[in-house]
Amino acid sequence: MISNHIGLDYALNPGWMAPYVAGLSVGKARARRCQSCAATSFPPLRVCTCGCLEGNWTDLPGTAQILFRTTGLDGDFGLVHFDGATTKTTLRLQAIPATETRGIIAASGDNLPVLCLTALTGERDG
Amino acid sequence: MKVRDVTVTGAALTPFNRRKDGTGFRDWALSAFEMALERSGLERSDIDALYVASESDFFHLQLNPASVLATEFGLTGVAATRCEGGGASGQVAVHTAARAIQAGAAKHVAVIGVDPSASSLSGDAIRTLYGFSFDAWTDGMTGLTSTALYALSFQAFAAEHGITEADLATVTLQNRSNACHNPGAHLPRRDSPQDIADSPAIASPYRRLHCSPLSDGAAAIILSRTDATPRRRAGAARIAGMGTATDHMHLGARADPGFFTAKQIAMQRACAEAGATPAEIGLAELYDAYAGTQLQSIAALGLSEDVSRDLNNGAFAPTGRCAINLSGGLMGQGAPVGATGVGQTATCALLLEGRYHPSLQPDTLPRYALADTHGGVCTLSAVTILERAEKAA
Numbered sequence: 342m343i344s345n346h347i348g349l350d351y352a353l354n355p356g357w358m359a360p361y362v363a364g365l366s367v368g369k370a371r372a373r374r375c376q377s378c379a380a381t382s383f384p385p386l387r388v389c390t391c392g393c394l395e396g397n398w399t400d401l402p403g404t405a406q407i408l409f410r411t412t413g414l415d416g417d418f419g420l421v422h423f424d425g426a427t428t429k430t431t432l433r434l435q436a437i438p439a440t441e442t443r444g445i446i447a448a449s450g451d452n453l454p455v456l457c458l459t460a461l462t463g464e465r466d467g
Numbered sequence: 468m469k470v471r472d473v474t475v476t477g478a479a480l481t482p483f484n485r486r487k488d489g490t491g492f493r494d495w496a497l498s499a500f501e502m503a504l505e506r507s508g509l510e511r512s513d514i515d516a517l518y519v520a521s522e523s524d525f526f527h528l529q530l531n532p533a534s535v536l537a538t539e540f541g542l543t544g545v546a547a548t549r550c551e552g553g554g555a556s557g558q559v560a561v562h563t564a565a566r567a568i569q570a571g572a573a574k575h576v577a578v579i580g581v582d583p584s585a586s587s588l589s590g591d592a593i594r595t596l597y598g599f600s601f602d603a604w605t606d607g608m609t610g611l612t613s614t615a616l617y618a619l620s621f622q623a624f625a626a627e628h629g630i631t632e633a634d635l636a637t638v639t640l641q642n643r644s645n646a647c648h649n650p651g652a653h654l655p656r657r658d659s660p661q662d663i664a665d666s667p668a669i670a671s672p673y674r675r676l677h678c679s680p681l682s683d684g685a686a687a688i689i690l691s692r693t694d695a696t697p698r699r700r701a702g703a704a705r706i707a708g709m710g711t712a713t714d715h716m717h718l719g720a721r722a723d724p725g726f727f728t729a730k731q732i733a734m735q736r737a738c739a740e741a742g743a744t745p746a747e748i749g750l751a752e753l754y755d756a757y758a759g760t761q762l763q764s765i766a767a768l769g770l771s772e773d774v775s776r777d778l779n780n781g782a783f784a785p786t787g788r789c790a791i792n793l794s795g796g797l798m799g800q801g802a803p804v805g806a807t808g809v810g811q812t813a814t815c816a817l818l819l820e821g822r823y824h825p826s827l828q829p830d831t832l833p834r835y836a837l838a839d840t841h842g843g844v845c846t847l848s849a850v851t852i853l854e855r856a857e858k859a860a
Contacts, residue, residue: 342489345528347528353604355604358604362604382720384602384605384717384719384720386720390720408623409619409622409623409626410619411615411618411619411622411670411671411672411673412668412670412671413614413615413618413668413669413670413671413673414667414668414669414670415610415612415615415670416610418609418611418612418615418616418619418670419619420619420622420623420718420719420724421719422719428717428719428720429718429719429720429724430605430717430719431606431609431611431615431616431619431717431718431719432609432611433609433610433611449609451610453608454608455608455609455610456609457609
């Protein structure tokens with residue numbers, strides 16, 4: 342048996358996605374709005390589905406609708422629709438009761454630039 | 468440019484399992500290569516090029532594995548290429564190798580798929596790595612696991628197609644039952660629906676028994692230009708059509724997150740090249756990373772217009788109109804990632820020759836068999852249609 346422990350510390354430059362990553366770090370969903378068709382993608386698409394390469398960054402309102410959710414060993418995750426976005430996204434659901442269908446976007450609190458969805462404090466579905 | 472015909476002159480798989488015998492990936496790869504070469508009737512000196520499918524350097528801690536295996540196989544001097552496309556790596560290698568023959572760049576090539584997905588790292592470490600099979604900067608950093616992403620996609624599919632937990636159980640039991648007749652299978656099991664329901668929840672609706680295992684192993688095929696195939700291999704199956712396609716990396720960017728559009732497009736391309744239709748496919752080795760994935764694949768490949776109905780009327784059973792995963796599939800036979808696509812192609816070739824495991828060999832050979840893989844949640848799909856030779860056993 343050959344035992345070999347390797348620790349790897351990556352320093353990844355996000356390049357064109359820098360505004361998106363900066364948004365994640367402060368709990369904001371920063372989406373890409375197409376200059377041609379106004380489709381708003383999150384995670385951002387560099388080239389819009391309409392073929393346009395030009396886009397602007399825009400912060401989404403910060404709430405989302407849960408479309409599907411899965412529960413298991415690693416916690417709860419959802420396929421959700423961020424209000425104001427054209428596309429859907431997948432992310433961790435943080436302490437959102439199974440009966441809730443909406444949540445509010447927050448920074449995950451981990452060391453990585455990641456969003457999660459947490460329970461709404463005031464707003465309710467509908 | 469003239470397109471050459473390609474024949475699978477040799478095919479072999481090692482057992483897929485969790486190795487505890489002290490052997491390593493170089494041993495498994497060599498074993499599969501030598502078995503396939505012997506069956507091909509060719510010599511090492513006949514091999515022009517080597518194509519190696521391996522998903523990740525993290526598994527075996529070896530960059531540039533193709534040149535390493537060329538040396539291990541005694542093939543130093545041949546062209547060597549490593550092919551990677553996540554879970555589709557094996558089929559990507561098969562396609563790359565076959566295209567080299569079609570283009571006239573080689574006469575005989577070896578394709579090896581190998582990965583130590585079970586024994587080299589902990590299960591948790593592998594799961595972490597698999598999380599980077601998706602968009603590593605978005606999905607990958609959320610802690611979202613492969614199983615969770617597949618579960619979300621499946622839920623969208625199930626809602627649209629009326630798929631039930633009973634359907635998931637049928638797939639699970641059938642694949643593992645088939646594996647009981649495959650001496651090289653990792654999980655030959657005869658469970659009950661209650662066993663499945665009692666297994667731990669991984670990511671709802673998936674429970675442990677709905678999931679394919681992490682496996683070690685290798686598979687190999689030798690591809691030859693058909694007009695250069697040894698005469699005694701006249702009964703070998705040929706590659707009739709190949710197709711590859713991609714979908715949006717992000718599940719949420721897809722118009723229908725439950726439908727494997729890339730697979731549909733890849734299948735259309737393969738069928739066009741083969742001059743075949745999905746209805747003519749009589750055997751299929753599908754990429755059943757999870758039980759529901761098999762059902763999503765059946766729909767996308769056009770093998771059924773009503774997946775639940777056909778599943779339950781036995782269309783995909785060993786004696787059905789399109790027997791699916793006679794090997795046991797990933798769920799039963801196992802899943803050493805790089806080896807899966809090559810192994811599927813090898814299995815289809817052996818079945819079409821009448822040389823597969825006797826108790827799984829159909830009495831009547833269909834004209835076409837299908838090998839289907841994908842990487843990500845069908846972000847990259849690669850399918851291969853094989854055709855029986857006129858003189859098959």
